[in-house]
Amino acid sequence: MASSSLSVVLLLCLAAVASAQMSTTFYDASCPGAQATIKNGVVAAVSSDPRMAASLLRLHFHDCFVQGCDASVLLAGNERNAFGNVGSLRGFDVIDQIKSNVEQACKRTVSCADILAVAARDSVVAVGGPSWTVSLGRRDSDTASETLANHDLPAPSLSVTDLITRFAAKGLNHTDMVALSGAHTIGRAQCKNFRTRLYSEENIDPALATSRKATCPQLTGSGDSNLAPLDDTTPDMFDNAYFVNLKLNKGLLHSDQVLYTLAGGATEDIIDGFASNQDAFNNAFAAAMVKMGNISPLIFPQGQVRRICSRAN
Numbered sequence: 605m606a607s608s609s610l611s612v613v614l615l616l617c618l619a620a621v622a623s624a625q626m627s628t629t630f631y632d633a634s635c636p637g638a639q640a641t642i643k644n645g646v647v648a649a650v651s652s653d654p655r656m657a658a659s660l661l662r663l664h665f666h667d668c669f670v671q672g673c674d675a676s677v678l679l680a681g682n683e684r685n686a687f688g689n690v691g692s693l694r695g696f697d698v699i700d701q702i703k704s705n706v707e708q709a710c711k712r713t714v715s716c717a718d719i720l721a722v723a724a725r726d727s728v729v730a731v732g733g734p735s736w737t738v739s740l741g742r743r744d745s746d747t748a749s750e751t752l753a754n755h756d757l758p759a760p761s762l763s764v765t766d767l768i769t770r771f772a773a774k775g776l777n778h779t780d781m782v783a784l785s786g787a788h789t790i791g792r793a794q795c796k797n798f799r800t801r802l803y804s805e806e807n808i809d810p811a812l813a814t815s816r817k818a819t820c821p822q823l824t825g826s827g828d829s830n831l832a833p834l835d836d837t838t839p840d841m842f843d844n845a846y847f848v849n850l851k852l853n854k855g856l857l858h859s860d861q862v863l864y865t866l867a868g869g870a871t872e873d874i875i876d877g878f879a880s881n882q883d884a885f886n887n888a889f890a891a892a893m894v895k896m897g898n899i900s901p902l903i904f905p906q907g908q909v910r911r912i913c914s915r916a917n
């Protein structure tokens with residue numbers, strides 16, 4: 605008797621494991637208010653700080669590129685200290701606030717990784733970009749790796765060949781990579797990340813170079829963290845101006861401009877298409893965000909739902 609009811613329990617568990625996967629309705633029964641709570645948090649944060657849309661979008665990108673979309677980027681220490689992250693990533697406090705609101709409604713139910721994915725989507729929408737449906741059910745890691753982050757996150761000094769390799773390693777093709785780079789239609793970069801381009805590259809619009817040099821001196825160590833908009837035309841609006849700018853040598857980062865001028869035919873046509881057609885960009889961006897959001901998720905029984913996003917349970 606005891607042993608047969610144990611087998612029934614085991615069978616039920618196996619069935620639950622076999623059917624566990626991501627879905628768009630994942631929290632509909634367990635936490636029906638989750639998506640609205642996340643959206644409210646994003647809208648409030650972006651209305652008091654427009655740049656926050658960019659910062660939340662980038663958090664999700666940096667999460668997904670390092671051991672998959674598992675909220676590893678949020679754990680204190682580790683990945684947060686990697687080259688591209690330290691002194692650069694922002695929005696941790698916004699995610700913590702959203703998480704605590706969600707926890708109040710439904711305890712230990714909604715993962716930090718899912719919150720990042722939904723917040724990235726809602727951020728894009730909040731600044732005029734396209735929407736898409738986010739699959740849910742990612743779980744959170746209990747580890748993060750600074751070494752892996754340094755290895756997998758693309759640096760702004762990379763060549764187009766290396767950029768393509770980095771994205772291909774995550775299952776993202778040329779079109780995805782160019783579309784996702786269009787995230788640089790919003791947000792800011794620090795002088796230290798585009799100084800070399802200002803002072804030693806030829807494929808830069810002279811007027812842009814002059815105006816950026818005013819707040820980004822040549823001497824390393826001076827003005828390193830001074831900010832400039834990645835899209836000089838419409839810095840806080842999600843549109844296709846980033847691609848129009850690339851055609852005019854007005855990309856801010858080396859890694860932006862190489863997509864157009866040094867790609868040897870690999871990506872120019874894609875940029876021309878996005879620069880001349882906002883809908884084409886929006887559709888490709890949404891499709892690529894779905895792909896990026898599905899990189900190596902932890903699915904039950906793997907992973908955990910963290911109580912606090914900055915530390916493992």
Ligand code: HEM
Pocket residue numbers: 655657658659660661662665691692693694758759760761762767784785787788790791792793794795797857859
């Ligand atoms: C193609 C390879 C990429 C490289 C080399 C790159 C590099 C960078 C760098 C250097 C910055 C400025 C950071 C700072 O100065 O503090 C930045 C900002 C940003 N990146 Fe990227 N990025 C890439 C792709 C992406 C992707 C795929 C996304 C999202 C889908 C993204 C979203 C952003 C956003 C929104 C910002 C502004 C963040 C803010 O203002 O807080 N980037 N990126």
Ligand SMILES: *[C@@H]1O[C@H](CO)[C@@H](O)[C@H](O)[C@H]1NC(C)=O
Pocket residue numbers: 777778779780891892895
């Ligand atoms: C790249 O992936 C997108 C989906 O994100 C797809 O629509 C497109 O056909 C792919 N392109 C190539 C060249 O494989």
